[in-house]
Amino acid sequence: MKPKLLLLPGLLCDAAVWQPQIDALADRFECCVIDYQSLDSLTAMAELTLAGTSGNFMLAGHSMGGRVAFEMLRRAPARVSKLVLLDTGYLPRGSGEHGEREAQQRQHLVELGYSQGMRSMGREWLRGMVPEERWQDSVLIESVLAMVERKTPAIHAAQIRALLERADASEVLPQIACPTLLLCGREDHWSPLARHEEMARLIPGASVRAIEHAGHMTTMERPDDVSAVMREFL
DSSP states (O other): OEEEEEEETTTTGGGGTTTTHHHHHTTTTTEEEOOOOOOOOOHHHHHHHTTTTTSSEEEETHHHHHHHHHHHHOOGGEEEEEEEEOOOSSSSOOSHHHHHHHHHHHHHHHHHHHHHHHHHHHHHHHTTTGGGGGGGGGHHHHHHHHHHOOOOOOOHHHHHHHHHOOOTTTGGGGOOOEEEEEETTTTOOSSSSHHHHHHHSSSSTTTTETTTTTTTHHHHHHHHHHHHHHHOOO
């Protein structure tokens, strides 16, 4: 029987964000992509995933999926045999002006999704997700926009509520006992490499790898590089 690998998507993502890795790893691992449905809390997403999976598993979380992984580790750390975190973070929303600015920016995109549709919202959102030099890559951009368009404005709003109410995972990181790899696009300005290096210092024995010439959507921007590093680690 193949080892089980749970793949946790990020905000507005579905199986497409992991498809290159599934193609590259399916010969060795049973790959399962999680669907959060219309849940609006990271806790509920973690509990759904744990309830729908038996036994132990390896876990990979991209962006919001990394935060779901932390909530799973709070509840069932012994079930996770290996952990990969990609382009994510561990701190709660900031207080004061910084936190309010984040809430306003995210709410603006939610309202845009309702008023102009998810594709129009996605075009604006995407500019913060991938480096400027990739904006003319029609295959990449269309694949991300098509994925975003498969989500409804209501699901978008629910996931934004989950992110704005995210918990501080600072106390989780030092308790992680399984082998852990952190991957990050070198040009990810939303979840920067420095934050992953900080997380690696807090997680015992964790390692960090930068994915060159990539922003936040590493699994789709540089699929072969991400797949190769994951395969080696797993």
